[in-house]
Amino acid sequence: MKNLKESLKRRFSESNGGNEVRSPLRVLLRKEVAEHIRSWRFIILLTLIVLTFIASMYSSLSNIKSAFVATDNSSTSFFYLKLLTLTDDSIPAFHIFLSFLAPILGISLGFDAVNSENNNGSLIRLMAQPLYRDNLILAKFLAPLLIVAILFFSLTFLIVGYAMCISGIPIEWQEVVRILAFNGMTVLYVGFWLSIAVLLSIRFRQPATSALTAIGIWLFFTVFFQVVINIAIKAFIPDPNYLSADKIAYYNEVILNILRISPSQLYVDASTTLLMPMVRSLGPVSMEQMAGAIPSSISLRNSLMLVWPQLSGLIAFTLLLFAVSYALFMRREIRS
Template identity: 60%
Template sequence: MKSQVAYFNGLFSAGSKSVEKKQSSVPNPFSVMVRKEVADQVRSWRFIILALLILLTFLGSMYVSMTNISKAVANAGDPDRLFLYLKLLTTTDGTLPPFHVFIGFLGPLLGISLGFDAINSEQSNGTLIRLMAQPVYRDSVINAKFVASLIVVSTLFLSLNLLMIGGGLIITGVRIEPSEVMRILCFVVLSVIYVSFWLNLSILLSVKFRQTATSALTAIAIWLFFTVFYQVLLNIIVKAFLPDPDVLSQDQLLAYNRIILTFLRFIPSQLYTDATTTLLMPSVRSLGPLTMEQMAGAIPSPLSVRESLLVVWPQVSGLIAATVVCFALSYYLFMRREIRT
């Protein structure tokens, strides 16, 4: 009798272990959706075209930097001349802008292209209803869309900067300093955050509008407004309402310049430009106008990585806050959206 009970207990334990093994072998639905979205993004023609465009601008900027790097390093009056690999990202002769300027222009297009049809295309094709019929959480869908695009953008920017470091090591043979590695990694993270803002904005518009063309045109219109028309309108308003700069004292002129800079920093591209300029140029100590009294006694020496991060932290926190707000709004609207119609 005892042997029979032990036999059945052994069968039961073996059966339970096999069930647990099968359950553990079942992949997580979120990871499956992320892998599927990454594969779709990488194979899409719009990403391939934009990635090739960013690669061409990167190669062009690196070529201009390599041809002018000897002049930049030989400039004794430049406190950043010893940072060779940072000079590869900032040196130019006027024919092509530096690489971070190209990212400030092409990064929004990359983010918009990855997210403008994230939700509404799924619903118009009828795949969203079939997806929700599976045993997955609703928030996993929008989270997978964002995480997959974030992985693609991070891999692209990290690969380009590693290519720059490797090319610099092969061509120049100069050892890269740890502070330069930290600044380049911070530049990669900042670029990913900047593109993530436009990605979340386009996902928000994809949740809000049912037509992909409407969400794409709205996102491009917002990008054009902040890139071109905002500064034009700000200059017109400044000339119309502020007094003549010739009759102002030094303190009043500094106050008005700070006001103009404050309004300019509502633009995500301005925040990105200020932050990347400070990170890639260690000698930059301030992002606003300074008086002669404030500059008196200042030694033209590069800042440490920590000090540069403290200078640009308001810009970085502003980009992060804008990104989180756009994602929270898209998350809220998607969770309350009716998908059966």
């Protein structure tokens, strides 16, 4: 806290004009990043990242021959995209791995963002410094997101770079953009769960309560939400044996739209479309729509247009949760 106070004073003395608003945020970002990096929590998360890298590398190396054969038999290669999606069924694919790991990272980095400092008495001392409350809540949200972004981009680049050194196959520009978009989608997915964790850390006083609540929300949307929807659908939808093909397709579309309330479903749809250019639709397709279709990959622009509803949904949910956290923290009374 003493170092933070001296750093803030030095920043204010060196700043002039428009830099005065940005300087406290930069100081708080450095403080939050340093605290995360020096904590045991970061070491555990880094260990998870390394284990994910080893498992994904093992799966990639075991499927590198099949990916090369699939590349030779296709009109467009996308070798490195196949390398990130193919699996030998012993472990999940890389993007499936991240769909389980990303919420854990977001929750673990944000469940005690505010209540831990409030419990140990450092929040009142922090607010006594020359900074605004919005700078503090922004730093609590942006610092973990910055760490997660560096970890995910480093992990993906390590996998692609190692495979490039082994195979010697040059990477295409579409693959680079798709991989970067996939990583950006993953960081946004982590940001959604991070915003939930930060909100719960403001709402509950004990870190254990906020952590258990966040884990409960994650388990509900990941495991139980689909079970509840299937049970409810069976109770209201008629017997499929008495429905026409159009009615069955309509009900399947309704079920899929309801399942997309879950953020995990939005992430899986978006990541699958970005990493698999052969995916043309995320919903049920009739035989009439498939007639005359050429089995080829779609362009990057069409893939981005296809996943835009999922992307905008995650952005909207994340901003909404962060706005609620911002409002609660700005109206909260902080006492010594």
